[in-house]
Amino acid sequence: MGRGRIGRYTERVRGELHDAFREDFTPRELSGSFAIGAFITMLPTFGIGLVAFVAIGYVFGWVSKLALFASVLVFNPAVKWGVYAASFALGTILLGPVEGVSAAGVSFSAGPDIVVRLLVGNLILAVLATILSYVVVYRFARRYQSTAVAETIDETLEEIAETTLDSDSESG
Template sequence: MILSRMNEWVEGVRTEIQRSFSEEHTVRETAGSFSVGVFITMLPTLGTGLLAFVALGWASSRINKAALLASVVVFNPAVKWGVYAASFTLGVAILGPVPGVTPAEVSLSAGPEIVVRLLVGNVVLAVVAAVPSYVVCHRLVAAYRAREFAVVETVSEVVTPEDDEGADETREAIEADEPTGRDAEPIDEPTEPAE
């Protein structure tokens, strides 16, 4: 029961993502939404990033909500600790070490200096991650849509108007229960049983 509900939920998410890739929003809107989502998710928002997603989705119809939420999958809480460690390291590289703080001794008085380095590093990493995420998402969505159109074009090339007329004749013959003349020769039944 739980597994079937989980499968239904996963299928619903998959359907929503495919729908958002192929309908409703342009390629630029989808890629931009994903990029904004990556930027917000990279920041140390302590969970309030999801509230920002809701506010953005409510404020603008051009925001692709599925693309915003897809960014959470990329930078989920399991990988956030690595982002914070890299952000602090980058902040220390840009602003220098926190005066009077060593890895063995950290005091609460150094908190604001540590937070500033974390925020600077987070903003830099968020920008660095948002730009390529836009490019990658744009290419993926464009390729997905091109593939969808290629399938439609291929099917329309295979199905010609003559085929449609033949389909009508076949349908009429089936309804009348008459052979169409296109059937293969009947297979002769063996007269002796196989041993």
């Protein structure tokens, strides 16, 4: 990926999260929504994850659909292949190597030993990504909302000052 492409991708993720932050959700709801999305997206759901997103968004009113779906931008299909490779490597470290199989020859059709290593590693990475996602988005949301509150207070004070000054100049 070129620098320009990464920059556009980063701006897209930032834009989606910015839109989610402007919704009427608390930082915990936003970060929880993104973290749930990160967990589901990290797992090998083969498209069923999107169905889970719709169901979660429909059933739970506290879930920010924008934050939930923003996680797909971070853990997109291109990134997931790297996640799967790291998952298999982690599973192999934890459970030991599979005889006669190299990292280049990994596929679901290669056998249950490989699938188990892939899923164990993937589950661990998904949990780590979920925790990290929650913390990062929570901090961003808190910072964003405190900045938004400060800007709203400033705007309100300016309006009060203008109104007060206008009424004083009219009466004086």
